[in-house]
Amino acid sequence: MRTERRAARTERSSMKQQRSNKLADLESALHLHRAGRLQEAEALYRKMPHNADALHLRGVIAHQLNRNEEAVELIGKALQAHPSNAAYYFSLDMALRALNRLDEVTACYRTLLIRAPGNALAHNRLGNALKDQGNLDEAAVCYRQAIALNADFAEAHNNLGVVYADQGRHDDAIISYRQALACDPAYAAAYANTGISLRKLGNMDDAAAAYGKAIELKPDFVVAHTSLGSVRQEQGRLDDAIASYSAALALKPDFAQVHNNLGAIFKQQDSLDEAAACYRQALTIVPDYAEAHSNLGNVLKDQNRLNEAVTCYQNALAVNPDFFEAHYNLGVVLQNLGRKVEAIHFYQSALALQPDLAEAHNNLGMLFTDEGMLEEAAYCFTKCLELMPDSVEGHYNMGNVFRGEGRISDAVNRYLTALGYKPDFAEAHNGLGLAFADAGNLAEAITCHETAIILKPDFADAHNNLGGCFSNEGKLDRAIDCYEKAIAANPALVSAYSNLGLALHGRGKPDEAIEWYRQALGLDAEFTTAHSNILFAMQYSADYAPEDVHAEHARFGAQFETPLKSSWMPHGNVRDPQRRLRIGYVSPDFNRHAVSYFIEPVLALHDKAQVEVFCYYNGTRQDPVTQRLQALAEHWIPCRHLSDERLAARIRADGIDILIDLAGHTGGNRLLAFARKPAPVQATWLGYPATTGLSAIDYRLTDVHAEPAGMTEHLNTEQLWWLPEIFCCYRAHDDSPAVIDHPPALDNGFVTFGCFNNFAKVTDPVLALWARLLQRVPHARLMLEIHGIDEPARRAEVEQRLARLGIPSERQILVPRAPANQYALYNRIDIALDPFPCNGGTTSLDTLWMGVPLVTLAGGHFTARMGVTILANAGLPELVAHSEDAYLDIAAALALDPARLARTRAGLRQRVQASPLMDAPRFTRHLEQAYRGMWHNWCESKQTAAIEGSPAFQ
Known part of the structure; x- marks a missing residue:
């Protein structure tokens, strides 16, 4: 018996020694763990594979080494051994959060609280998990429960304040933060959160004070420095903001958001190089920082480095395709680069993401206006004004649309509305002047343009438009002075050069006029108006042989028509020589103008059984002559607002058989629509006394007296079609006076x-x-x-x-x-x-x-x-x-x-x-016979018949 008792004592002593050794090993491992010697500590923990604390601490190390799946497994084993140990649950929280398994975090704390319902910290942690999942109301209940268990629980008070702030209840949030500070006056985060809510409530000075207190308690509180900088930036105290951001960067040099914010301040101060450097630094730290890419693009845009700006916005969108500001800004830059189609796409993309972006509606409307898409433009400006009813620019732009559509009274009202909001809006005065000029009210137009110039003395467009009014009044010296001032204000305003040429032409100086037109072309080789004006002026000059004039017309065709020929499409018009023909007349002069004297009797006497008449009016002036002509046409199509491409498409859609140009190279012509060959047969007649230079125009109508056969064919790109008696038929004004009965x-x-x-x-x-x-x-x-x-x-x-x-x-x-x-x-x-x-x-x-x-x-x-x-x-x-x-x-x-x-x-x-x-009836029959002959030629043309097979117009 004595021997057995000695053996038992020995065994108990051995087990006690083993426990003592294990405790010593655990203490040694903890010492190494606290010292950051994680691998050594982990090795010791492994020697205790069945010790719950060792398993738990191995899990903590696994989490610290970002081996979170392993951490969850190890801590789970510890919990199996000791399911009531709260510390294990708190550690498991960290590993599960790292894996974004918040549902399991929530379940974890619910399990703990079943075992320990009085654990205030567990209620607080469960609140955190619910808050992070967006379950704010449930989170608030948890924080209140924690506070009920521990009224001095500062963190729970603070967290409840955060929930209130997330719910927009900033007054309640501030109360909770203050309760947290009453529990812990040194709680820097509570001061910082107080600053957030005060800032949301617009109390910027108190917000700044709260951030300042947070920094005083915790000088290395980077977020507080950053937030204080943001407040000072909003207050316009930019130097103070720079100081705060600089303090944040001294603590955290790789804080990309602060570099971005600092860049915004430098941009606001117009220190663009410094701003760009900040944005580039932010991108060095975070290459996929979409906002910094976009902000750098804004700086480059302001520096007129537009192509580089485009790249920045594209980089921003590559990171965040839903970044509507980048879509919008890219649209702005592309618009400035003249890349209109692309700009339209990006404005539309911005609006798809942010439908209430009024500026995008406005800018998109401006592009549609430039493209002659006035219905689309009107829709955009209407949307802009729905979002911003007092948008001065929106009303002004809508006025431009109405003026383009010929709705002059509506345009006037829009300009006046814009001026009601902003009486010193020089552009609106200028637009109003243009509307009055379109209506023939030159006195009012002059007053408007002069007002615009008083408000903005270097307003080149207003000087140019004022010159146009004086030209129309015959005050050519004053007009010339205005054009010269326009050119001085904006040497790149090509229309002013052309208009100066027109004034000199009116003064009987066609050769001087031609020199100014050529200067306009030197600035813009694609300025077709100046090309046409040169051709027109050459008709008046004694210095050019007919062959020289023809060669210049041919150059016009080579430059503007040749690039379009590859896009000519076949015509599907029915090749029936005897059917009723669709005749289209294109003119800017369907008003009290010389052309109307000759076209009116033709429109009145056309045999409607033989021809269906379409009039494409490229003007805005409406007068009694316009009304008469419109009544005579079966189809009246205002087309000034249509681009050449869209006008050509409309003519093709109308199924026009023979399209007649009535303007040639005079003002308001649409020759570049003809150059797209929208009709199978095209001719020029009446408004211009020479060739157009376009091969797309098949015929030029003339007569046997003006151009006997063999005399001028070499001077025409078109084939001459000789009318038997005269090339036109005259109609005098109804109110012309009687002839006196003797020589004066x-x-x-x-x-x-x-x-x-x-x-x-x-x-x-x-x-x-x-x-x-x-x-x-x-x-x-x-x-x-x-x-x-x-x-x-x-x-x-x-x-x-x-x-x-x-x-x-x-x-x-x-x-x-x-x-x-x-x-x-x-x-x-x-x-x-x-x-x-x-x-x-x-x-x-x-x-x-x-x-x-x-x-x-x-x-x-x-x-x-x-x-x-x-x-x-x-x-x-x-x-x-x-x-x-x-x-x-x-x-x-x-x-x-x-x-x-x-x-x-x-x-x-x-x-x-x-x-x-x-003899209008006789002339009209001759003209219709000419049309029928042209049509027969086309119908009999085997070459065109072989290449054209699209659906026929009926």
Whole structure:
């Protein structure tokens, strides 16, 4: 027995020693663990594979070494051994959170609280897990339970405040934070959180004080330094903000968000290089920082480094495709680069992500306006104004849309609305001026443009537009001054160069005008208006041979039409030679304009059984003539707002068989729509006296007198189509005055020669010839109607020029060019003189209608032979001269033979009225026969038939 008792004592002593050894090993492992010697500690823990504490601590080390799956397994084994040990649950929380297994964290604490419902810390930790899962109400219950168990639990008070803040209950949050601070006055995080809620409530000074207190308690509190910097930045105390951000970076140099925020301050201070450096530093730390990419793009945009900015925004979107600000900013930069289609795409992408982004609606509307897509633009501006009813720019832009659509009164109202919000909005005054000008109200337009200039003296567009008003009033000197000021304000404003050329052209200086047009092209080689103006001015100059003029037209075609030919598409129009034809007329002049005199009788007399008429109006002016023409057309399509591409698409969609250009290279033409070949047969007629230079236009209508066969075919890109009598049919104004029953010479005692053509046609060689005529006819006078002659400087210039060329001032009668003079002046002259080489057209017909004989000099091309065809059809071939001497002989003989002059004048209006010049039914039949012949040619063309097989229009 004694031996057995000794053995038992020995065994108990051995077991006690083993436990003592294990405790010593655990203590040694803990010492190593606390010292950060994790591998050594872990090795010791492994020697205790069945010890719950050792398993738990191995799990802690596994978590510290980011082996969280292993940590969960080890701590789970510890819990199996001791399921009530709260410390194990808290450690398991860390490992599960690292694996983002929050549901298991929640379950873990619910299990603990079943075993230990009075554990305040467990309630607090369960609240944390629920909060992180977004279950704020349940989290709040947990925090309140923790506080109920431990009223001095500062962390629970703080966490409850965070929940309230997340719920937007910032007043309640502040109360909780203050309770936390009452429990623990040194609780820096509670001060920082107080600052967050105070900032949300707009109490910036108190928020800054709270952040300051947090920093005082914890000087290395990086987030508090950062938040204080943000508050100071919002307050505009930028130097203080920089100091706070710098303190944060001193503690944490790799804090990318702070570098980004600091960049924003430097950008705000316009220190763009410093801002860019900050954003680049942020991106060095976090390469996929989308906001920093976008912010760097904003800086580069401001530095006009637009292509680099594009790359930055693309980088931002590569990181975050839903970053709507980057979509928007990319749209802005692409718009500035002229990449309109891409810009439209990115604005639309921004709006898909953020539909209430008013600025994107506005900018998208501007792009649609530029593209002539006015319906789409109107929708965008409407959305912008729904979001921002007081958007000055939105109302202004909507005004631009309405003006483009010809809705002038609506445009005026929008501009006035914009000015109601912002009376000093110079652009709106300028837009209002344009609307008034479109309506023909030049006095109001001038006032608006002058107001815009007062508000913004260097407003080049306003100077340019004011010049346009003065040009329309015939005040060319003032117009020229305005254009020169526009160019001085903006040397890149190409339209001002072109407009200056127009004013000089109006002053009778076509060659100087051409030089200005060429300067415009030097700035913008694609400026088609300047190209067309050169071509038009060459018609008036005596310095260019017809072959030179044709070559310049051909260059126009080569530059603007040739690149489009590859996109020409086949036409599916039904090839029936006898069917009813769809005829499209394209013109900017369907109003009180010379073109309307000739097109109106045709529209009225077209055989509607043979033709269906479409009028594409490229103007905005609406007057009684417009209304009459619109009533005569079966289809009236305003098209000024359509781009050339969209107009061509509309014409093709309308199934037009024969498309007629009525403008040529005059203002408002749509030749680049014709260059896209939207109709199978295209012709030019009436509005321009020469070739267009486009091979897409198949024919040019002329007549056998103006261009006899064999004379001018080489001067035309188009094939000539000869009408049998005359190329046009004249319709006088209904209110034109009666013809006086005798030559004015009987009243005056001297013969009055007159020329009421555009004075630009009256070149020096013409005036020199007329001076010789006055020498042949003693006491005769020369009456000239001249745009702007009522300006003293203009009158002095003209008088001096005439005197220099042999026409003394006492034999000059100079009258201003005005609508009221169009017919009235003819009753003051005896004989009209046609200028050369650019003859009169409408003016010559007006002349004969008013009973005044016209003397013309026949040239060798259409422009120089319009007088020939007019006089031949009027039955006055004897007034056509074939040399300058013959011109003098004919005019002088008529002037010196009063009886013959009286006979020639007697009944001239009636003879003209009965001639082909005004036989509208006869002319319209000839025109329709021409159209039918053109159509037959197309139908019979095997080449086009072979390549065209798209669906037919019915």
